[in-house]
Amino acid sequence: MDANIPLSGASQAVSTWVAWRTLALLLLLNVMNVVDRNLPFILIESIRKDIPLSDTQIGLLGGVVFTLIYALVSLPAARLADRGNRTYLISGAAVLWTAMTGAAALATSFLQLAVSRVGLAVGESAIQPAATSLIADLFERGRRTALSIYFVGTSLGIMVGLGLGGWVSDRYDWRTTFLVFAVVGLVIALVFAATVREPVRTGAHAPVAEKGRWQALFADPVFRHLAIASAIFMFTTMSNAHFAPAFMIRRFSMTAGEAGLSFGVLMGFCGILGTLAGGVVTDRLAMRDPRLTLWAPAIAMGLAGPLFLAAWLAPRADVFLVLLVVPSFLAQMGTGPIVAAVQSAAGPQQRATAVALLSFGMYAVGGALGPVVTGMISDALKPQYGADSLRFGLGLGAVLLLWCAAHLIAAARAQGQRA
Template sequence: MAFAPQPAGYRRWAVSLMLALFALSFLDRQIINILAEPIRHELRLADWQIGIMTGLAFAVLYTIAGLPIARLADRANRPRIIGTAVIAWSLFTAASGFASNFALLLAARVGVGIGEAGLTPPATSLIMDYSPPEKRASTLAHYHMGVPLGSLLGLALGGMLFDLVGWRHAFLVVGLPGLLLGGLALLLLREPRANAATPASSSPTTLVDATRTLWRIRSYRLFVLGTAFQAFVSYGQAPFIASYFFRMHGAELASLGRVIGLERAGFLGLALGLASGISGLFGVWLGGQLADRISRGDVRHYGTVPAVAALLTVPTFIAAILMPNAGAALLFLTIPCLFNSMWFGPVHTTQQGVAPAHVRATATAILLLVLNLIGLGLGPLTVGILSDWFSSGWGFGAARGVQAALVAASFVGLVPAWLFWSARRSIPDEITR
């Protein structure tokens, strides 16, 4: 079903609110990455447990909840779903601060995953209905700037809050804003379906029908798999980058932090937040702008942008992790962070553009299901197992072990580059403008 685009002023305001919600969701996810090392020490965890806590526990319930929520979003009031979800995950984030053992913290992170499953499928579907076709890649890219923005805030605030009040109170502080923002979404976001005709009865009525319809679309299938393997690398590495710097460059971090009056956790959180956040924001914006601009003459370039960006991420990340100097490594990380964020606009525009309008929320949910099971579910766990293996089995030690695991995981980035490039052949026949 097609809807008249919302007025430009309202669209900018509404998408900015959803951007803030998406940023908050990634703040809640990323804060645990900067806090992983102190949590590991206090609760006496192994790296594989950090991998489960930051990845698999979140991903499994996120994906299980995501599909029924998305099916509901294809029919029901999407702003109500979004607002309720934001309030729910914010409460679970605050509850993480009360966990006294691994099982309780795991349960809280599961709750965060269930809540966050209710944001992106209905939000992406709303943005497509709000926006004219020629603005969709850049508008969706604007929404997905919440990933680097939330990562910046989660890492920077998490590190500084840990230095000030400890990791438990840090969870409490970042859980509170969601209650306000969730309320705003409930009150102020518009549902275009309110004044639209009922969808045609020929629309798929079951999840199986919708999934079958979507999976037959070659471009959609390849983009889903490409995004999943892209996430395997980025989500797999994320929980261990701070641990790597703490283990490999702890003394240097403390020295650098003293220069600006911060402890080492506060300095590292701020440095990683700026490295990933600022360059990531620019990368998301650049990817959306490039995709909208160069695809006007040839829609295959919706695949070109993420393919080239994924390829360039591999050598630049490895170079940063192998640098012997912490300051230089943190600075150089801005380059792979930029490339690693350029896929959001073109990928989400394509997967929504090739999906029938009546299953767009489900299309996003299926993408997120595969992305999170492969990327968030298996990525951190795999890197954690590799880290333990290299550290103990190969005798590398904790610092060199996590470094080797991060480098090894980088090579998986060649897979999404190939998948995105392969999708270029079928995009012209399947996308609607």
């Protein structure tokens, strides 16, 4: 895997070091990005002791309140990333979202929590399109693997946020937990701002991107099917992240620390391995036949759906955790390959915009609806099923992964026909 940074007068060794150092810092920022957005999910039962919240309100905090704002702001943020200095954009955004994480510690009502989530969404909306655009310029070969390493931050963030967040909350309180992670994130943001410089944009324009319109991306059947598949996947992912810890606390009588540590570590490790495996496998498949790169995540997603459903129906906590292992691994295999496929439809001046359009569908549709629909199903069925009511909403997300797999297969076929 070679890093490609066209620095005048610099040796290849220096260029490689800069690429990997930048990737490492982007990974850390992505970890904190995911930690901060997921902290409320492991803290929610503690927060409810101070601020009464229904499951629908919990879903709104992570669904419409966060993801819809995230999706809307990501589009202009991506335009800034494509036209301006991406490192400045990432640095400023990171400072903003860490400040909003600290502000959540001061909340005394649902409205104040919602305002802090809006500010968090505005800050976090910039990192994904800008960071993936940077990585595309830093790594010419092995780009899928490099992107997969970056997206490992998602799984690490879940593991740290749920595991360590629950641990800190059990020993102190939920307000202290927000403040601790806000300080850690701010330190990483300042290090990134002080050490990372904007690289030269590389690569030739792709045929789709040359049309110069966002509509041109949606005219491409590969991008269109990937966008739909990603939105469905985010519906399930956000539902699981929001409500799985609460489900474990209610159904299996776990503490926040126990639920956060067991679920966070399991999802984290499985996600890391699945994300890396998806990047490595598809990079190798690309060397044999580029048309094969989307088939691996399509098959993996089709298998993950029924296996997640089996986990939500488990009778005991130990069985539940064991059944989560395989689908948690499989579901993350498509992250790097899907983003790489999207970037292949865009030139260097539209990479961030292409990823932002993908993210818009993921968060404005899937991410916004997933937690809210799950929460509404849980509230509606709670009088009849009690603590088991969450199973029905979470089970819906598992079934929808089969629909996600169908669109990935369609994208793979369209990619093969175009090649």
